[in-house]
Amino acid sequence: MASVSFEHVRKDFGTATVVQDFDLHVADGELVVLVGGSGCGKSTILRMLAGLESVTSGTIRVGEREVTHLAPRERDVAMVFQDYALYPHLTARENISLGLRLRKVPKAEIDSRVRWAAEILELQPFLDRKPGQMSGGQRQRIAMGRAIVREPAVFLFDEPLSNLDAHLRGQMRHEIARLQRRVGTTALYVTHDQVEAMTLADRLVVLDGGRIQQVGRPIDVYRAPANRFVAGFIGTPPMNFLEGRLEREGDQLVFVSDSLRISLATERRPDPTVDSVEAVTLGVRPEDLALADAPGPATIRGHFILAEVLGATTHLHVEVGGRRLIAAVPSGPSPAPAAAVSLAIDPRRLHFFAADGSSLLLNGRNP
Amino acid sequence: MRRAAFYVVLALAAVTFLYPFLWMAATTFKPPAEVGGLSLLTDQPTLDNYRLMWTRAPFGRALFNSLLVATTITLSVLVFGSAAAYALARLSFPGRRTLNVVTVAVLLIPAQLTLIPTYTLIVQLGWVDSYAALIAPYAFNATAILILRQFFLQVPRSLMDSARLDGMGELRILFTVFWPLAKAPLAMVGILTFMGAWNEVLWPLLVVREEQLMTLPQLLTVFSLGGGAGPRQLATKLAAAMVLVVPVVAAYTFLQRFFIESLASTGIKG
Numbered sequence: 001m002a003s004v005s006f007e008h009v010r011k012d013f014g015t016a017t018v019v020q021d022f023d024l025h026v027a028d029g030e031l032v033v034l035v036g037g038s039g040c041g042k043s044t045i046l047r048m049l050a051g052l053e054s055v056t057s058g059t060i061r062v063g064e065r066e067v068t069h070l071a072p073r074e075r076d077v078a079m080v081f082q083d084y085a086l087y088p089h090l091t092a093r094e095n096i097s098l099g100l101r102l103r104k105v106p107k108a109e110i111d112s113r114v115r116w117a118a119e120i121l122e123l124q125p126f127l128d129r130k131p132g133q134m135s136g137g138q139r140q141r142i143a144m145g146r147a148i149v150r151e152p153a154v155f156l157f158d159e160p161l162s163n164l165d166a167h168l169r170g171q172m173r174h175e176i177a178r179l180q181r182r183v184g185t186t187a188l189y190v191t192h193d194q195v196e197a198m199t200l201a202d203r204l205v206v207l208d209g210g211r212i213q214q215v216g217r218p219i220d221v222y223r224a225p226a227n228r229f230v231a232g233f234i235g236t237p238p239m240n241f242l243e244g245r246l247e248r249e250g251d252q253l254v255f256v257s258d259s260l261r262i263s264l265a266t267e268r269r270p271d272p273t274v275d276s277v278e279a280v281t282l283g284v285r286p287e288d289l290a291l292a293d294a295p296g297p298a299t300i301r302g303h304f305i306l307a308e309v310l311g312a313t314t315h316l317h318v319e320v321g322g323r324r325l326i327a328a329v330p331s332g333p334s335p336a337p338a339a340a341v342s343l344a345i346d347p348r349r350l351h352f353f354a355a356d357g358s359s360l361l362l363n364g365r366n367p
Numbered sequence: 368m369r370r371a372a373f374y375v376v377l378a379l380a381a382v383t384f385l386y387p388f389l390w391m392a393a394t395t396f397k398p399p400a401e402v403g404g405l406s407l408l409t410d411q412p413t414l415d416n417y418r419l420m421w422t423r424a425p426f427g428r429a430l431f432n433s434l435l436v437a438t439t440i441t442l443s444v445l446v447f448g449s450a451a452a453y454a455l456a457r458l459s460f461p462g463r464r465t466l467n468v469v470t471v472a473v474l475l476i477p478a479q480l481t482l483i484p485t486y487t488l489i490v491q492l493g494w495v496d497s498y499a500a501l502i503a504p505y506a507f508n509a510t511a512i513l514i515l516r517q518f519f520l521q522v523p524r525s526l527m528d529s530a531r532l533d534g535m536g537e538l539r540i541l542f543t544v545f546w547p548l549a550k551a552p553l554a555m556v557g558i559l560t561f562m563g564a565w566n567e568v569l570w571p572l573l574v575v576r577e578e579q580l581m582t583l584p585q586l587l588t589v590f591s592l593g594g595g596a597g598p599r600q601l602a603t604k605l606a607a608a609m610v611l612v613v614p615v616v617a618a619y620t621f622l623q624r625f626f627i628e629s630l631a632s633t634g635i636k637g
Contacts, residue, residue: 085525
């Protein structure tokens, strides 16, 4: 086990820069999830750590050892791939043990480690099967078995659950979390799936355009997004946004838009030096909107479009001034199509973003 | 009914292809009096034609030479061809694109065009009347490189990445990961190369005059040109031709599953 450090790491492909000034320290035994949209550089970061991609500039360390220019086999990392990357001509047992055999580990030791991995991952019945004779979930477990028998300093997971169906994905997510806790190995996990990111991470790293947007505990990132990108990316359904401006009315700050006028709660006030802001974006999470019986001071009026009933929760889609807002409310009777509805906004749970996307809140945490 | 007619037509076509070969095989077992007849059957089967062939010329030695030359060429084409294909398909290095173009361009040059320059080179190297002269010019093959490159491009990148993390170098990845996956294209390249090398006549005729170094088709050609044209001589020559064809048929029969698999998977139609 070891910590991992990235220091000002940059990666160019030709003239395109895909990772810029990437600085991150992953503590020993920590599970850090890199999350972001396609092309944000998250897989490239993982591949640079594995040695599968060269580094344009910057330094990578595993523990105290600099590994920036070492070959993959010298880095003491193991990786689980999205498509499992099992050797199709070898049995599960051979797949798991190959890395050890290549490192000339004694046979008795190999057998013992394979037995240990098979027990942890419940692989015993499949050990003599080839990958083509196994299901996706079984193959994924073999891939994990191959990684853990190496007893590496760092585990790397590159979207390992993307090829599985929803049910299996949930099951394997628990297995990965359980496995990482049990072996205690430092892990970096790349995904674009928010549920995976939120549930697995000790810390979350949100990336966009090759740059870190925010690093923090999942719940902190969710509650206090550093900028509009993070606010829109983390959370399903995504945060609702309304464009407007901030105005001062006496000792109160008021958010004003075409469809809303709302006084800001004291604990959600932006920087006290701000008197007014011409262009500001208000953000509100779907669960912080509720159906109101009648229009009021902290309500927004719109027209009901559709309801997505998920079981206990329903997502109500409401059109407000040409923009669609989503409210996540407890399931119940839905309004009639095109009916006028009012959505109550909790003023204590508003987010504000400046024109450049940065958060205007000083005290990020919800009360 | 239409289906039956279809099979009859197919059977007739098969007979058209098969009959000359079967006639040749049958004739080698016939006594001189029956050679030349159209029948495939004989009342007095004999191995005399084979005995005679074996004593008239060093066919045993020629068989050994052919096996040695064709096998060495095949192994060489598979090893060097797959190594080149791997590099062209999966490694990044300056000039890779140019090398790919050059490999395709080599296919456009007719073999007859390079015959004289290659012969001159062999003479300059002092390789005339040697195995090197028979093997070296055929040890590398652009077609093999292109077929294998095309297959290697389809192998997922993650498999290579995984092998590298497991501690493999490039050669080990080629031979322990790519080769087992590429059984079908390797078999196809192997069969085509072996058949080409086995049947080659013109080049051995140019560079080998020593009878002990002659390959089987070369010796057969020389043998056919000499001797009489009587029934006994004809049957003896056909016996020699049978010896030439049997190893290729045997190899094809053994490897045909891979061969057909490969044709299907690479989209190359025969």
